[in-house]
Amino acid sequence: MDYLLTDEQIEIKNLARKIAEEKIKPIREEYDKTGEFPREIIKYLKEADLCGVYIPEEYGGFGGGSMAMAIVTEELSRACGGIALAFAATGLGSYPILLHGNEEQKQTYLTKIASGEALAAFALTEAEAGSDVSNVRTIAKKEGDYYILNGTKQWITNGGEAEIYTVFALTDPDKGGARGMSAFIVEKGYEGFSFGKKEDKMGIRASATRELIFQDCKVPAKNLLGKEGRGFKIAMDTFDKSRPGVAAQAVGIAQGALEEAVKYAKQRKQFGEPISSFQGIQFILSQMATKIEAARALVYSVCRMIDAGVSDVSKESAMAKFFASEVAMEVTINAVQVLGGYGYMKEYPVEKMMRDAKITQIYEGTNQIQQLIIARHLIKEYR
Amino acid sequence: MKNIIVCIKQVPDTTEVRIDSNTNTLIREGIPCIINPFDLYAIEEGLRIKEKYGGKVIVISMGPPQVVESLKEAISLGVDEAILLSDRKFAGSDTLATSYTLSRGILKIGDYDIIICGKQAIDGDTAQVGPGIAEFLNIPQITYVRKIREITDNSIVAERLTETGIDVIKSKLPVLLTVVKEINEPRLPSLKNKMKAKKYQPIIWGFNDLDIKEPYIGLDGSPTRVIKIFSPQISVQSEMINGEPDEVAKILLDKLKI
Numbered sequence: 001m002d003y004l005l006t007d008e009q010i011e012i013k014n015l016a017r018k019i020a021e022e023k024i025k026p027i028r029e030e031y032d033k034t035g036e037f038p039r040e041i042i043k044y045l046k047e048a049d050l051c052g053v054y055i056p057e058e059y060g061g062f063g064g065g066s067m068a069m070a071i072v073t074e075e076l077s078r079a080c081g082g083i084a085l086a087f088a089a090t091g092l093g094s095y096p097i098l099l100h101g102n103e104e105q106k107q108t109y110l111t112k113i114a115s116g117e118a119l120a121a122f123a124l125t126e127a128e129a130g131s132d133v134s135n136v137r138t139i140a141k142k143e144g145d146y147y148i149l150n151g152t153k154q155w156i157t158n159g160g161e162a163e164i165y166t167v168f169a170l171t172d173p174d175k176g177g178a179r180g181m182s183a184f185i186v187e188k189g190y191e192g193f194s195f196g197k198k199e200d201k202m203g204i205r206a207s208a209t210r211e212l213i214f215q216d217c218k219v220p221a222k223n224l225l226g227k228e229g230r231g232f233k234i235a236m237d238t239f240d241k242s243r244p245g246v247a248a249q250a251v252g253i254a255q256g257a258l259e260e261a262v263k264y265a266k267q268r269k270q271f272g273e274p275i276s277s278f279q280g281i282q283f284i285l286s287q288m289a290t291k292i293e294a295a296r297a298l299v300y301s302v303c304r305m306i307d308a309g310v311s312d313v314s315k316e317s318a319m320a321k322f323f324a325s326e327v328a329m330e331v332t333i334n335a336v337q338v339l340g341g342y343g344y345m346k347e348y349p350v351e352k353m354m355r356d357a358k359i360t361q362i363y364e365g366t367n368q369i370q371q372l373i374i375a376r377h378l379i380k381e382y383r
Numbered sequence: 384m385k386n387i388i389v390c391i392k393q394v395p396d397t398t399e400v401r402i403d404s405n406t407n408t409l410i411r412e413g414i415p416c417i418i419n420p421f422d423l424y425a426i427e428e429g430l431r432i433k434e435k436y437g438g439k440v441i442v443i444s445m446g447p448p449q450v451v452e453s454l455k456e457a458i459s460l461g462v463d464e465a466i467l468l469s470d471r472k473f474a475g476s477d478t479l480a481t482s483y484t485l486s487r488g489i490l491k492i493g494d495y496d497i498i499i500c501g502k503q504a505i506d507g508d509t510a511q512v513g514p515g516i517a518e519f520l521n522i523p524q525i526t527y528v529r530k531i532r533e534i535t536d537n538s539i540v541a542e543r544l545t546e547t548g549i550d551v552i553k554s555k556l557p558v559l560l561t562v563v564k565e566i567n568e569p570r571l572p573s574l575k576n577k578m579k580a581k582k583y584q585p586i587i588w589g590f591n592d593l594d595i596k597e598p599y600i601g602l603d604g605s606p607t608r609v610i611k612i613f614s615p616q617i618s619v620q621s622e623m624i625n626g627e628p629d630e631v632a633k634i635l636l637d638k639l640k641i
Contacts, residue, residue, distance in 0.1 A: 007581065008578065011574065011577045011578065011581070012574060015571070015572065015574055015577060018571065018572075019571065044571055047570055047571055047573060048571045048572065048573050048574060049573040049574035049575050050574060053574065062574055062575075
């Protein structure tokens with residue numbers, strides 16, 4: 001398949017693949033076992049200038065946009081969906097600044113993210129605010145030149161590891177989350193900002209998922225993103241741009257699983273022949289490959305829409321995330337099936353890929369929420 | 384710091400190489416070419432010296448025009464300039480003629496403090512070209528360097544890996560070093576340098592560009608003659624001794640005494 005990538009995109013893809021093949025593959029099993037954060041890989045991404053591929057050049061990035069983001073995420077995820085997340089979640093944490101930050105905020109924070117000096121994280125989810133984003137309880141009260149934050153965020157990817165956090169809190173609790181929520185940039189090390197429990201997860205185990213605790217945390221007023229009350233809009237705008245990233249992660253995981261399945265099917269002999277010669281296996285492999293291509297085509301289309309400046313990509317973004325993650329789950333389950341008993345064992349990578357794939361159906365909006373978004377657009381479009 | 388010159392060689396990727404069983408020679412057609420892996424350590428060390436002491440890193444190679452690809456790869460790692468010595472007259476050079484030709488290229492670049500080579504190339508395994516260049520330039524050499532301890536305005540202290548240990552050697556500059564893989568971990572290319580490399584055109588010098596004497600180059604300048612290439616016959620006679628450990632040890636000891 002020719003994806004009609006530009007020369008620059010091909011270079012980005014080759015470079016990300018080199019890191020995935022040479023640096024990530026040899027260690028992914030160990031990191032999955034220990035749950036250690038992949039600092040070493042971040043160092044390689046930094047050296048290779050890949051941390052800022054999606055960030056505009058004026059802030060020290062490469063200016064490759066969503067497409068570059070998707071290409072890197074996909075290639076890293078092809079080797080390990082968990083390790084790739086340190087990069088992808090930094091993208092999610094950066095988008096609120098990229099989309100709604102003022103010039104000073106962009107210069108201060110995006111440059112650090114682009115250079116690889118800092119990782120970012122996106123902090124919205126709370127115990128009572130998952131799919132129901134507006135049910136956020138964290139409060140930000142203005143006192144002089146500061147906002148005082150109180151509350152707890154849950155399941156924050158890159159929590160504890162990132163230096164820069166975009167945090168959503170209520171500035172006007174009476175108005176509720178939809179109109180009374182605001183977004184802030186919070187730096188690691190601010191007084192009153194600490195980290196709680198680190199989660200023990202089914203998959204993406206090399207990623208850090210942690211609680212953020214704000215106890216009278218003093219955040220400078222200049223760290224408010226946009227205006228007070230714009231938090232919900234900032235979160236939704238972010239998701240529109242970030243969901244193709246999750247979709248790319250899903251495509252990468254699925255691609256990795258397909259490659260393992262084909263390789264195994266060609267080697268494994270039963271009844272005197274490689275199992276790849278049996279139609280039962282061939283049909284499974286064909287379906288895996290076709291669905292991955294369809295998912296990838298959708299992801300790339302949405303990224304190209306975003307990079308071309310199309311204003312509303314909400315529906316397409318949701319479609320990409322929904323479809324690609326469903327494909328990733330199905331493909332990884334089938335990869336385990338093709339490898340049979342070996343696929344179920346930890347010495348082969350496909351069981352890990354199956355565990356890693358599951359989260360893509362859940363985070364950054366469950367696939368049920370994605371379908372609601374799609375349906376709402378459809379109802380509006382077809383009057 | 385003046386120029387830091389790194390000599391590199393393009394070699395066939397030996398993980399892909401097959402031997403022609405009729406002729407016992409390497410089948411080179413269709414085999415991807417790579418930078419000799421030991422030379423990547425030389426490039427990395429050159430870049431590290433530059434980062435610490437300043438200067439400019441220049442890679443030089445000799446070979447057919449296709450070597451340009453390897454030179455561009457060096458640029459993608461952060462090297463400043465790349466020079467290719469390429470001319471039909473250079474074809475057929477052995478290590479002596481190659482050392483001479485490279486030394487003439489280096490003289491043309493001029494103004495250098497340190498020349499770095501990989502300890503040997505993975506295709507020929509001779510480890511002769513680095514030392515040969517130093518001889519033609521009449522400068523000191525430190526081979527098998529595993530660590531550079533210190534560089535001053537006019538001297539260098541380096542650790543040299545030997546079979547029995549480490550030699551610590553101080554030399555004046557300019558100097559030629561050959562490096563072993565223990566010296567560093569080569570970096571990955573960066574995106575910015577890759578984009579630079581895409582557009583980069585290495586400088587190409589031919590026979591007429593160099594102050595060079597014809598009898599010493601190419602096939603005429605190469606005293607080495609390859610008479611025959613063959614895989615050595617391995618004829619080890621082995622004997623299995625079975626039994627209880629005590630017995631086996633005794634039998635073995637008796638055999639060793641003879």
